[in-house]
Amino acid sequence: MNTSPSILVALSGGVDSSVAALLLKQQGYVVTGVTFRLWKASESLAEEGIIRAQRVCDKLQIRHLVIDLRQLFEERIVKNFVDEYLQGATPNPCVNCNRQIKWMQLRQIAEQENIDWIATGHYARIGKDSSTGRYQLLKAADQSKDQSYALWRLTQQDLARTVFPLGELSKPKVKQLATEAGLIQGTLRESQDICFLPDNDYRKFLAEYAGSRIQAIGKGEILMTDGKVVGQHAGFYNFTIGQRKGFKRGFKERLYVKSLEPAKNRVVIAPRAELAAQGMIIKEVNFVSLPESSEFAGEVKIRYGGQAVRGQGRRIDQERFVLRFETPQFAVCPGQSAVVYENERLLLGGVIESAIE
Numbered sequence: 001m002n003t004s005p006s007i008l009v010a011l012s013g014g015v016d017s018s019v020a021a022l023l024l025k026q027q028g029y030v031v032t033g034v035t036f037r038l039w040k041a042s043e044s045l046a047e048e049g050i051i052r053a054q055r056v057c058d059k060l061q062i063r064h065l066v067i068d069l070r071q072l073f074e075e076r077i078v079k080n081f082v083d084e085y086l087q088g089a090t091p092n093p094c095v096n097c098n099r100q101i102k103w104m105q106l107r108q109i110a111e112q113e114n115i116d117w118i119a120t121g122h123y124a125r126i127g128k129d130s131s132t133g134r135y136q137l138l139k140a141a142d143q144s145k146d147q148s149y150a151l152w153r154l155t156q157q158d159l160a161r162t163v164f165p166l167g168e169l170s171k172p173k174v175k176q177l178a179t180e181a182g183l184i185q186g187t188l189r190e191s192q193d194i195c196f197l198p199d200n201d202y203r204k205f206l207a208e209y210a211g212s213r214i215q216a217i218g219k220g221e222i223l224m225t226d227g228k229v230v231g232q233h234a235g236f237y238n239f240t241i242g243q244r245k246g247f248k249r250g251f252k253e254r255l256y257v258k259s260l261e262p263a264k265n266r267v268v269i270a271p272r273a274e275l276a277a278q279g280m281i282i283k284e285v286n287f288v289s290l291p292e293s294s295e296f297a298g299e300v301k302i303r304y305g306g307q308a309v310r311g312q313g314r315r316i317d318q319e320r321f322v323l324r325f326e327t328p329q330f331a332v333c334p335g336q337s338a339v340v341y342e343n344e345r346l347l348l349g350g351v352i353e354s355a356i357e
Contacts, residue, residue, distance in 0.1 A: 006030040007117040008110045013052030016121030018183045019174045020165040025060050033057045034065040038073045039196040056183050076100050082210050088260035089335025090240050099153035118161050124148040125167035135159035136289040137346040142170040149304050152339045152349025153286050220265030236260045239267050242331025277332040279324035282350030290347040298340040298347050
């Protein structure tokens with residue numbers, strides 16, 4: 001009877017998840033790979049991923065499951081993405097997918113198959129506070145590839161079952177391991193940012209997926225913060241906070257999108273200095289490494305590739321917190337994720353509701 005621990009690995013067919021499966025097999029786990037079908041409009045890309053994942057499983061001599069989640073993914077992730085954009089927000093679908101689709105499904109399948117652990121190819125680490133017993137979500141050793149920002153919605157129950165095999169490795173090392181093991185045939189393929197946007201063109205996607213809603217919006221005004229109309233645009237959804245292009249005319253100084261007014265189909269622009277925020281209101285807050293609290297402090301990131309800045313937060317009602325920066329931040333975007341770190345620990349995360357000027 002095999003007494004080795006069993007583990008379920010999410011396999012996209014890319015380099016990272018393939019090496020994660022390899023390392024777990026080498027560490028003595030009984031590994032099962034699972035690939036999710038997520039988006040119906042990317043059939044050729046999805047099939048390529050499934051074929052690559054199957055080849056990895058064949059090479060490693062492990063079982064491979066393929067689960068169709070296209071309807072669930074559209075209902076929970078894609079429709080939310082479209083609705084948020086058409087309400088003037090800038091959503092982060094990958095953060096929502098990690099919790100609502102990937103981890104939920106991984107844990108469910110693991111329960112059904114009587115598998116002990118679950119794993120992904122994310123660059124992050126998990127620790128445990130010996131004094132409180134609370135699981136800690138930590139940055140990856142290779143901080144240039146760290147993906148903990150996108151994992152802030154994970155719960156203690158998720159972290160308790162999860163293994164991140166790549167947490168201590170650098171990207172070059174992962175590529176080296178993949179090549180040496182012969183896991184990837186042809187070009188080493190990287191996972192794209194948003195799986196249902198193959199060219200990362202959200203405007204094109206909105207026009208194709210929600211064409212009638214887009215057409216109903218029509219043209220609108222571009223105006224300054226004092227209300228002066230300075231131009232026209234083809235629809236507010238073509239703009240995001242902080243954008244400084246697409247105005248179809250030149251100005252004497254550089255101007256940026258300060259806010260969107262979806263109900264009136266208006267875009268408000270201003271000089272860069274007027275986009276500096278002293279803080280923000282965040283909602284849907286999930287306490288990760290930090291036990292739930294009415295106050296907190298740490299290093300705040302308001303976008304994946306952004307620099308962290310010191311900040312303090314406090315609860316203002318049951319749903320929301322106010323978080324103030326020690327240094328004003330440019331272009332705080334409603335809908336994006338804000339996370340708070342203390343050194344390597346991801347303390348908590350939330351969705352930006354609004355900026356505080």
